[in-house]
Amino acid sequence: xxxGVVFLPLLQGEEELIRKSVxxxxxxxxxxxENLIPILLQVQEALGYLPGLAMEQIAAALKxxxxxxxxxxTFYNQFRLHPPGKHQVKVCMGTACYMVGGRxxxxxxxxxxxxxxxxxxxxxxxxxxxxxxxxxxxxxxxVVVDExxxxxxTPTRVDGILLSFGKAIASGAEAAGKKGEGAS
Amino acid sequence: xRGNAAAVQERYLKLKAGADARVKALYSEPVIRxxxxxxxxxxxxxxxxxxxxxxxxEKGLPAKVIEVxxxxxxxxxxxxxISRPGFPSLCYGYLDAELAARLxxxxxxxxxxxxxxxxxxxxxxxxxxxxxxxxxxxxxxxIVLEHCGFIDPGDIDHYIARGGYGALAAALGKNPxxxxxxxxxxxxxxxxxxxxxxxxKWEAAVKAGSGEKYVICNADEGDPGAFMDRGxxxxxxxxxxxxxxxxxYAVGAxxxxxxxxxxxxxxxxxxxxxxxxxxxxxLLGKDILGSDFSCELEIFQGSGAFVCGEATALVRSMEGxxxxxxxxxxxxxxxxxxxxxxxxxxxxxxxxxxxxxNRGVEWFRSIGTExxxxxxxxxxxxxxxxxxxxxxxMGTTLRQLIYDVGExxxxxxxxxxxxxxxxxxxxLPESALDIPIDFxxxxxxxxxxxxxxxxxxxxxxxxxxxxRYFLEFTQQESCGKCTFCRLGTKHMLDILTRITEGRGEPQxxxxxxxxxxxxxxxxxCNLGATAPNPVLTxxxxxxxxxxxxxxxxxxxxxxxxxxxxxxxxxxxxxxxCNVCVGSCPVEAIYTREDGLKAIxxxxxxxxxxxxxxxxxxxxxxxxxSPPGLLAEKEGKRP
Numbered sequence: 001x002x003x004g005v006v007f008l009p010l011l012q013g014e015e016e017l018i019r020k021s022v023x024x025x026x027x028x029x030x031x032x033x034e035n036l037i038p039i040l041l042q043v044q045e046a047l048g049y050l051p052g053l054a055m056e057q058i059a060a061a062l063k064x065x066x067x068x069x070x071x072x073x074t075f076y077n078q079f080r081l082h083p084p085g086k087h088q089v090k091v092c093m094g095t096a097c098y099m100v101g102g103r104x105x106x107x108x109x110x111x112x113x114x115x116x117x118x119x120x121x122x123x124x125x126x127x128x129x130x131x132x133x134x135x136x137x138x139x140x141x142x143v144v145v146d147e148x149x150x151x152x153x154t155p156t157r158v159d160g161i162l163l164s165f166g167k168a169i170a171s172g173a174e175a176a177g178k179k180g181e182g183a184s
Numbered sequence: 185x186r187g188n189a190a191a192v193q194e195r196y197l198k199l200k201a202g203a204d205a206r207v208k209a210l211y212s213e214p215v216i217r218x219x220x221x222x223x224x225x226x227x228x229x230x231x232x233x234x235x236x237x238x239x240x241x242e243k244g245l246p247a248k249v250i251e252v253x254x255x256x257x258x259x260x261x262x263x264x265x266i267s268r269p270g271f272p273s274l275c276y277g278y279l280d281a282e283l284a285a286r287l288x289x290x291x292x293x294x295x296x297x298x299x300x301x302x303x304x305x306x307x308x309x310x311x312x313x314x315x316x317x318x319x320x321x322x323x324x325x326x327i328v329l330e331h332c333g334f335i336d337p338g339d340i341d342h343y344i345a346r347g348g349y350g351a352l353a354a355a356l357g358k359n360p361x362x363x364x365x366x367x368x369x370x371x372x373x374x375x376x377x378x379x380x381x382x383x384x385k386w387e388a389a390v391k392a393g394s395g396e397k398y399v400i401c402n403a404d405e406g407d408p409g410a411f412m413d414r415g416x417x418x419x420x421x422x423x424x425x426x427x428x429x430x431x432x433y434a435v436g437a438x439x440x441x442x443x444x445x446x447x448x449x450x451x452x453x454x455x456x457x458x459x460x461x462x463x464x465x466x467l468l469g470k471d472i473l474g475s476d477f478s479c480e481l482e483i484f485q486g487s488g489a490f491v492c493g494e495a496t497a498l499v500r501s502m503e504g505x506x507x508x509x510x511x512x513x514x515x516x517x518x519x520x521x522x523x524x525x526x527x528x529x530x531x532x533x534x535x536x537x538x539x540x541x542n543r544g545v546e547w548f549r550s551i552g553t554e555x556x557x558x559x560x561x562x563x564x565x566x567x568x569x570x571x572x573x574x575x576x577x578m579g580t581t582l583r584q585l586i587y588d589v590g591e592x593x594x595x596x597x598x599x600x601x602x603x604x605x606x607x608x609x610x611x612l613p614e615s616a617l618d619i620p621i622d623f624x625x626x627x628x629x630x631x632x633x634x635x636x637x638x639x640x641x642x643x644x645x646x647x648x649x650x651x652r653y654f655l656e657f658t659q660q661e662s663c664g665k666c667t668f669c670r671l672g673t674k675h676m677l678d679i680l681t682r683i684t685e686g687r688g689e690p691q692x693x694x695x696x697x698x699x700x701x702x703x704x705x706x707x708x709c710n711l712g713a714t715a716p717n718p719v720l721t722x723x724x725x726x727x728x729x730x731x732x733x734x735x736x737x738x739x740x741x742x743x744x745x746x747x748x749x750x751x752x753x754x755x756x757x758x759x760x761c762n763v764c765v766g767s768c769p770v771e772a773i774y775t776r777e778d779g780l781k782a783i784x785x786x787x788x789x790x791x792x793x794x795x796x797x798x799x800x801x802x803x804x805x806x807x808x809s810p811p812g813l814l815a816e817k818e819g820k821r822p
Contacts, residue, residue: 077488095409138258149226
């Protein structure tokens with residue numbers, strides 16, 4: 001179960017975009033309860049996330065309370081309620097990854113990006129999540145960056161990945177100042 | 185009997201002849217098969233495939249490069265099989281783009297198969313060993329994985345040419361009751377985890393009367409550390425489709441669904457393509473193979489909730505609701521999807537059906553044990569040398585599986601435990617390695633068969649931490665319906681977290697055991713009822729580790745962050761090497777006046793990087809637990 005979500009303010013023109021993608025999804029799927037998950041998945045695919053407005057519109061079309069759509073969206077891990085970063089980092093926390101250092105990789109990303117898992121950097125460049133298991137256990141620990149699977153990720157590799165996206169790595173002294181932020 | 189048996193058979197044979205001819209034509213020239221399941225792609229199979237294709241094109245060779253699924257030898261990914269008429273088909277591992285280009289040049293042009301890079305040959309021959317010459321090949325017996333990694337999952341003819349859909353064609357000439365009877369007689373037990381006999385489930389759906397019925401394939405593989413179902417759907421989707429059609433025929437259903445996790449995009453893609461091709465060939469849809477049996481199959485994408493692996497929750501989520509389990513009875517076979525009789529089986533269960541009907545009940549029952557016929561499919565991962573997707577007869581011991589099939593532990597470490605069955609399973613110690621793998625023996629030992637995730641743990645893995653890890657998982661995935669599951673697991677998790685952070689109290693173990701019993705008894709579905717298993721088994725077999733954490737504030741495996749410190753041994757440190765200083769992300773390592781390196785404990789974030797990067801010649805970085813040892817060490821400094 002997830003904690004309550006605070007929706008971010010919409011960008012300019014985003015409202016129109018949301019309306020369009022909801023309409024498109026409703027054209028493809030009949031507006032029935034059984035199609036609710038497929039509709040939500042399609043809207044999320046188009047927008048990258050599920051804004052509150054989209055859920056309200058879908059609820060209206062399916063003639064059900066918006067809170068039920070919200071309940072469903074928060075029940076399933078697949079749905080995200082905040083906008084993704086330009087680059088999405090997903091750290092696998094399956095058993096095999098966890099045991100060989102997935103936690104260490106996650107902490108490295110948190111330290112370098114200055115955010116916690118589930119958050120997006122203020123410049124919306126990177127978002128960081130943990131995922132259950134991507135099924136590549138033999139390559140553990142695994143990190144998925146923008147659909148690209150990276151295997152055997154060490155702290156040095158974390159820096160390498162971020163550098164390849166042009167992220168400036170804070171010098172050690174700066175990073176040291178943030179010490180102790182790593183989640184347990 | 186439906187329609188004209190002879191006409192159905194004739195139509196199938198025509199399909200088969202066409203497929204045979206196409207595949208034969210393909211293999212009359214060299215063929216390069218590159219394994220591109222998700223794990224292969226992660227290891228870099230796509231650039232390898234491109235390199236093969238480019239080299240073949242540059243040299244103007246008639247060779248074909250095709251994509252196949254997962255062969256199960258994941259440790260050696262990326263893998264490719266090169267078949268050239270006149271040579272045995274050879275499998276190469278650990279490929280990269282350069283090696284691919286070299287193989288094309290040396291093997292396909294200069295007649296040198298480069299045996300030094302080959303792993304294994306597919307057919308018996310005089311020059312190179314085959315699978316059966318390796319320990320793994322001796323123990324492995326492939327039924328479900330038979331075609332995986334050898335055929336193109338995107339081309340239905342490859343499956344048909346290997347006899348695929350033959351069982352369906354033969355069954356359509358028989359009475360549905362005969363198909364049901366065969367599955368019942370085979371004693372096939374459902375491979376989703378609980379081991380309920382598939383035949384009885386099907387029979388219940390038949391007895392539920394006529395009218396609309398549904399068949400659902402459960403591919404909501406959510407266990408962390410398990411990827412068997414993904415591997416099968418990505419490598420040989422048609423075998424599962426055929427199994428589902430046979431089930432639909434036996435129980436009288438005309439509609440079926442694949443429930444696949446949205447986290448498996450490639451599996452969804454390959455099943456979708458397979459369904460299209462089956463429809464084109466008249467093997468799916470209306471009047472299959474000209475009989476009067478019609479069945480339509482569709483894909484439903486799950487949205488990532490572990491509890492949806494539970495049958496009633498899965499069906500509810502297909503109806504657009506939250507996946508919360510319901511009380512049983514009624515069972516799904518009586519009132520399931522849309523309130524109609526529904527047969528829900530795991531991917532592997534369906535995949536067993538075509539081989540059983542093809543080769544007979546007697547053959548199937550001769551494999552495995554009396555009560556557990558057939559094979560067990562495992563994803564063998566963790567600290568084992570040869571990770572991969574393996575299939576062994578039921579009754580094989582865990583020791584054989586880990587030491588013979590998996591070739592023992594990686595990096596020469598000592599075995600500590602094997603975790604079976606994911607969050608619902610348990611950790612078994614060395615002493616339990618000789619128990620046979622089957623549904624009943626594993627349950628007796630405190631673990632469960634589960635869907636087949638098998639994680640090997642070595643001396644560096646802390647058993648308290650792993651118990652905490654699994655409980656954290658189930659706690660997060662609890663749907664919240666039952667109080668004991670919702671709050672009991674949370675309370676257990678808090679206790680375990682305290683213990684791993686060195687704040688454990690003497691009475692904690694007793695409270696844990698008490699809570700575990702209550703959560704088990706007070707939960708409706710198996711998510712809650714089995715959630716305490718990882719804790720109970722580790723308490724049963726590794727109690728001393730819990731006690732070390734609580735009473736000595738020491739982590740014997742040196743894993744729990746709060747209970748360890750990193751230390752550089754002055755006697756071993758080379759003054760001239762600066763690797764650790766450069767590797768530290770927080771500049772906690774400094775050079776002392778005498779040139780030796782030391783760690784500023786205030787700054788250290790325990791990321792393990794210095795220990796990994798210190799050259800093996802020195803191995804100067806060590807971990808100490810409890811942290812109090814540090815003062816003792818530093819007092820002795822030269």
